[in-house]
Amino acid sequence: MNIRILSFLFAALALLFSTNVFAAAPIKIGALFAVTGPAAFLGEPERNTAKMVVDEINKAGGVKGRKLELISYDTAGDATKAVQLATKLIKDDKVVAIIGPSTTGETMAVIPVVEKEQVPLISCSAGSKITDPVKKWVFKTAQNDSLAVGRIFDYLQKRKQTNVALLTVSDGFGASGREQLKAQASKYGIKIVSDDTYGPKDTDMTAQLTKIRGSQAQAIICWGTNPGPAVIAKNARQLGIKTPLFMSHGVSSKKFIELAGDAAEGIKLPSGKVLVADQLPNSDQQKKSLLSFVKDYQNHYKAEGDHFGGHAWDAVMLIKGAIEKGADSAQSIRDGLEKTRGFAGIGGTFNYSAQDHAGLGKDAFVLVEVKKRDWVVVK
Amino acid sequence: MQFDQILQYALSGFSTGAIYALIGIGFSIIYNATGIINFAQGEFVMLGGLLTLTCLDLLQLPLWAAIPCAVAVSTVAGLLFERLAIRPLRQPTPINLVIITIGGSILIRGLAMLLWGKDTHAIPAFSGDDPIAIGGATILPQHLWILAITVVIIAINKFYFYHTISGKAMRACSYNRRAAGLVGIDVRRMVLFSFMISSAMGAVAGIIVAPLTMTAYDVGVMLGLKGFCAAIIGGMSSGIATVVGGLLLGVLESLGAGLISSGYKDAIAFIILLLILFIRPQGLFGKADSERV
Numbered sequence: 001m002n003i004r005i006l007s008f009l010f011a012a013l014a015l016l017f018s019t020n021v022f023a024a025a026p027i028k029i030g031a032l033f034a035v036t037g038p039a040a041f042l043g044e045p046e047r048n049t050a051k052m053v054v055d056e057i058n059k060a061g062g063v064k065g066r067k068l069e070l071i072s073y074d075t076a077g078d079a080t081k082a083v084q085l086a087t088k089l090i091k092d093d094k095v096v097a098i099i100g101p102s103t104t105g106e107t108m109a110v111i112p113v114v115e116k117e118q119v120p121l122i123s124c125s126a127g128s129k130i131t132d133p134v135k136k137w138v139f140k141t142a143q144n145d146s147l148a149v150g151r152i153f154d155y156l157q158k159r160k161q162t163n164v165a166l167l168t169v170s171d172g173f174g175a176s177g178r179e180q181l182k183a184q185a186s187k188y189g190i191k192i193v194s195d196d197t198y199g200p201k202d203t204d205m206t207a208q209l210t211k212i213r214g215s216q217a218q219a220i221i222c223w224g225t226n227p228g229p230a231v232i233a234k235n236a237r238q239l240g241i242k243t244p245l246f247m248s249h250g251v252s253s254k255k256f257i258e259l260a261g262d263a264a265e266g267i268k269l270p271s272g273k274v275l276v277a278d279q280l281p282n283s284d285q286q287k288k289s290l291l292s293f294v295k296d297y298q299n300h301y302k303a304e305g306d307h308f309g310g311h312a313w314d315a316v317m318l319i320k321g322a323i324e325k326g327a328d329s330a331q332s333i334r335d336g337l338e339k340t341r342g343f344a345g346i347g348g349t350f351n352y353s354a355q356d357h358a359g360l361g362k363d364a365f366v367l368v369e370v371k372k373r374d375w376v377v378v379k
Numbered sequence: 380m381q382f383d384q385i386l387q388y389a390l391s392g393f394s395t396g397a398i399y400a401l402i403g404i405g406f407s408i409i410y411n412a413t414g415i416i417n418f419a420q421g422e423f424v425m426l427g428g429l430l431t432l433t434c435l436d437l438l439q440l441p442l443w444a445a446i447p448c449a450v451a452v453s454t455v456a457g458l459l460f461e462r463l464a465i466r467p468l469r470q471p472t473p474i475n476l477v478i479i480t481i482g483g484s485i486l487i488r489g490l491a492m493l494l495w496g497k498d499t500h501a502i503p504a505f506s507g508d509d510p511i512a513i514g515g516a517t518i519l520p521q522h523l524w525i526l527a528i529t530v531v532i533i534a535i536n537k538f539y540f541y542h543t544i545s546g547k548a549m550r551a552c553s554y555n556r557r558a559a560g561l562v563g564i565d566v567r568r569m570v571l572f573s574f575m576i577s578s579a580m581g582a583v584a585g586i587i588v589a590p591l592t593m594t595a596y597d598v599g600v601m602l603g604l605k606g607f608c609a610a611i612i613g614g615m616s617s618g619i620a621t622v623v624g625g626l627l628l629g630v631l632e633s634l635g636a637g638l639i640s641s642g643y644k645d646a647i648a649f650i651i652l653l654l655i656l657f658i659r660p661q662g663l664f665g666k667a668d669s670e671r672v
Contacts, residue, residue, distance in 0.1 A: 036492075036497070038597075040497040041497065041498070044497070170642060196636075196640075196641045197641050197642045198636075198641055198644070199601075199644060199645055201597075201598070201600070201601040202644070203395065203588065203591065203592030203598075203601075203602075204391055204394070204395050204591070204592070204633075206387060206391040206633075207387075207388050207391055207392075207632075207633045207634075207636035207637040207641065207644075208636055208637070208641045210383075210384050210387040210388060210391075210637055211384065211637050211641075213384075214381075214383075214384055226499055227499040227592075227593045227595070230499075230501070230593065231591075231592060231593065234508075234591070237508070237510070238508075238510045238517055238518070238519050239387070239510070239517055240510060240517060255498065255499070258501065259499060259500075259501045259593055261501065261508070262508065263508075
């Protein structure tokens, strides 16, 4: 008798608790990152950061009492896989928003899926065509290539250096950069005197650089991700090229300096502010976010947080911001995101609107220079 | 100015070509002893570079000790590969063996990715980074190392194949396996040797290029393919023909990138490969030999 009552009470209690859990069910957020494969240098810090931020939000009690649950898949940088996994996130896992993918190619492939299923996507890749033209359900946190190009051309224009040589990698990143460089050149009165490419796995670029040395270039702009630009820096030093060398934001991490060694000295590049967070003036809106991100990442992963991780940080925080304002479904999160104003994140200060789903201005980039194996802001 | 440029293209081409040659010879040694193309050859190039890095960083060895250490470990890897993947095969038809080497290369690459991570790593140059001027062109001390080591290795190879018993036995296997077996040559042991020699050579190639090109778990793929091109141009000979093939490939690539367009650099290598396969499958310098094809 006693036991029966006890067990009944127990069952009732269990039911009570379970409904309680049900009521505060976590808000599911999907993530697609290229953790393995050629774009792993993007996907790995992004996944790590997203996990870190979600864990910290949950540790602090979640958002408005609701926990967040991050469901993260590895796309291996493969667009077909990204599409399958996006469908899986929406249909099986029933997520209300997706962060990622890491590369522009994957993002373009996933866009039709999220548009059809009406789930907001915050891409971590840089290609400007992702949000140009604006798609209803697609946002992005990575700075447009065009902003980085603008930074370099700005600097050259001020110094009246008008002849530039391009050396871009023959993959998506390089092609997009090359397109932007060529499109914006005339606006800044810049003439492209030499236009060369190299393969992402090439091991010697002296041939291209020799050709550039023979041209009238006053600056060389190289657009690529590691290790190519490090090889180019070394080759340029070998050839004794004195022409100033500019890189893209694709190599704005300590790894580049480590790989290129002394050859990196004096190279300038546009970079997200995360690289030089401690050098920023206190008046900078982003400084607080930047320092806390760098510190957290250091504590969690014993590595320096880079701006790739920052894209994921921004994405999670933007979703958090939308949820804080009362959103909890795909539709309301999308609407909330679009109303984001003046959010000072890692990549820059975001101002989304119905006409702008990229949300960043030219101040998202600073020009930095390698001095004594470290980054210094160019004034 | 124009002459300076051509000289620079040629010098750059020679130094990359020497690497292709070294890797190409690794391909042809195994081909001659076993009749298979070892597509895992590129992975030993990668192992050489990454193992040197481990010896330098983890074991804190000086460079002169790290290099033999890395070569030794790669040789053991080559030995294990032959023992575990090639020898146990029931029906060693060429197509089965080739597929196994492709599988092996994916496995080795995967393991390397787990062990060393996905980052690119740099190894210090053997003797500094200060460029040396030759005419109007410049090369690095490391390029001289590459050329010198390639020459030494090819000389050792020549000596081994023509002046030692085991080298002659290996050549006998390449001419006719059955007959070699009948006169008392242990063909299986020769196959094992060929894998060890070529993995050691691959590792050396990987080590001497790492200071210039840096190294990562996936560098073996492209270098392996280029080495394969060199071997095809050389008609799969384990001697001077493959060396010339490698140098030719390097110089053409470099000239093509400089004078025509850098976008076609890799295409040039593969167009040459296809042309050779179509027109002169016996290699640029080989006599027509129907048995070999």
